[in-house]
Amino acid sequence: MQITPLNPEDPRSLGDFELLGRIGQGGMGQVFLGESLGGEPAAVKVIKPSVVDSESRQRFAQEIEVLKTIWGPRIAAFLGADAEAEQPWLATEYVDGPDLARHVTTHGPLPSVLTAALGAILAEALSAVHAQELLHRDLKPANVLLGPNGPKIIDFGLAAFTESTISLTAPHQVVGTPICMAPEQAAGVKPLTAAVDVYALGALLLFAVAGHYPHEAKTPYMVFHLVTDPGTAPDLSGVPDDLAPLLTGMLAHGAEDRPSLTEVVQQCRSVIEAQGMKIAQARRRLTAHTTERRRHRPAPADSVPTVAWPTPANDTPVTEISPAELETPADIPAATPPTLIETAPGPADAPRPADTPAVTPTDEPNNRPAAARRDRPAPGRRPPTDPRRTPEPKPTHTLRHSVQARRTADRLRTAYAAKAPF
Structure with a gap:
């Protein structure tokens, strides 16, 4: 992320x-x-x-x-x-990792055994949601984050109680993401059941293992038409043979024809065990796989642009820095935590944040002019006041920062300095 x-x-x-x-x-x-x-x-x-x-x-x-x-x-x-x-x-x-959509787009689809592990993890998580008589209603690759401790589901903005008669949408209004939406949800059928999340999970797993969705078209309206048409079967091209039966059932047009989440977990286990692996081992391999790809593979050229931290005063292009690159190298000692000061905005086309780490070059006695070295006060003594020098303005406010925040800012500064082209 x-x-x-x-x-x-x-x-x-x-x-x-x-x-x-x-x-x-x-x-x-x-x-x-x-x-x-x-x-x-x-x-x-x-x-x-x-x-x-x-x-x-x-x-x-x-x-x-x-x-x-x-x-x-x-x-x-x-x-x-x-x-x-x-x-x-x-x-x-906060989950420090990319979402599933970005991971697949950047690194390609997951192997079938890791897709089965992902399916078992998410199906079990959704079962806990359904046990509280809730539906997610908007499960999709962008709402699954691949963190250092495994995948996590986010964004319950469209979640609804299964028996609720209260709706925040107008009649015939449909909310959700069409490419992962169950046919009955796209058709505006109410009340919805747990089967809508089973379908969405099937669409998510199809994208994870094959890199595409059940129905794709140029516009959302065309997708809606394909999803709600019982004569249009989902596109399962590229799906490995061991996952085809599971995804076929999960993406069935009729809600009653889809497996329960418990059955999804059991079928995912069967796929994993058929390859001579245990479910716990497959889960660990999934996390290791996504972490390794993130650490060693660069982001694609067409990825969402980010701003270097801090933004340079000139317009010289700089290399992007991601949180994965913030680990302090073993050969670089910990630096003094930076001080945050209030700064004015930069040029209109390159605005600076209101609070950025102030980077001060380290004083090296051998690199300083003789006059400058003579002007340095002895240890423990305050420097003399120069009446000709205008006092620097004090910051208007100070932000509190924990040790973790200061270290993060310092690592950003170190990584930025190492990658700057100038």
Whole structure:
């Protein structure tokens, strides 16, 4: 997951969370990397001011209540929220890894045994969601993060209680992602059942192992037509033989013809065990596989652009820096934590964040002019005051930073310096 600096207009804190950078954005909101008072990293989701109204607040409040209700090792944990704030926000566990869509696009499809492991993990996680009488309703590759401890499901913004008669959508209005949407959901059938998440999981696994979705077309409306047409079978080209029966059942047009999530887990285990492997071993291999690909393979040239941290004053192109590259090299000693100061915005085409690490060259006695060395005060003594020198302005405010945040900023600075072309 790539992080970019805050923009000058971004908030610096929300609730008890200090915001450190941007993670991503969508049509409704922005997601920031935040940090709690105790140093816990968090993904802080904020509704854009331009779309804040009574309906968006109500939907946001529903997402908060859903996250308070569910829990599990494969669900990004709820950390805090305020739906009534001027800028409604929601904080969840930060998962340091790309989503499944980006991983497959960058590194290619997963092997069948690892896809089966992913299916077993996510099916078990969805079973816990359904046990709380909830449906996700928007499961897709972009909502599965591949973290260092395995995959986790995020974004319950469209989740709904299975028996609820309350809806935030108008009659005949359909919400969700068409490429992973079950036929009955696309057709506006209500109430929906757990089978919609089974279909979405099947579409997700098809993309993971074959790199495409059950139905693809040029426009969402054409996709809707293909999904709801019982005479159009899903495209299972490229699916390995051992996964074809499972995905065929999960992507059945009729909800009653799809397997339960428990049956999905059992079939995924059978695929894994047929290759002489245990489920726990396959899970570990899945995490190791996604972590290794992320660490050693560069991002594609057409990936989402990021801004170097900090943004250089000139327009010289710089190499992007991702969180995976922030590990301190063994041969580089830990540097003094940087100081954050208030800075003015840069040129209009390259805005600087309001708070960036101030990089000061290390004083090396052998590289300093003799006059400069003579001017240095003795240890323990304050430097003399020069009446001709204008005192530097003090920063207007100071942000608190934990040791983890300071180390992260320092590693960004080190990685940036190592990759800068000048």
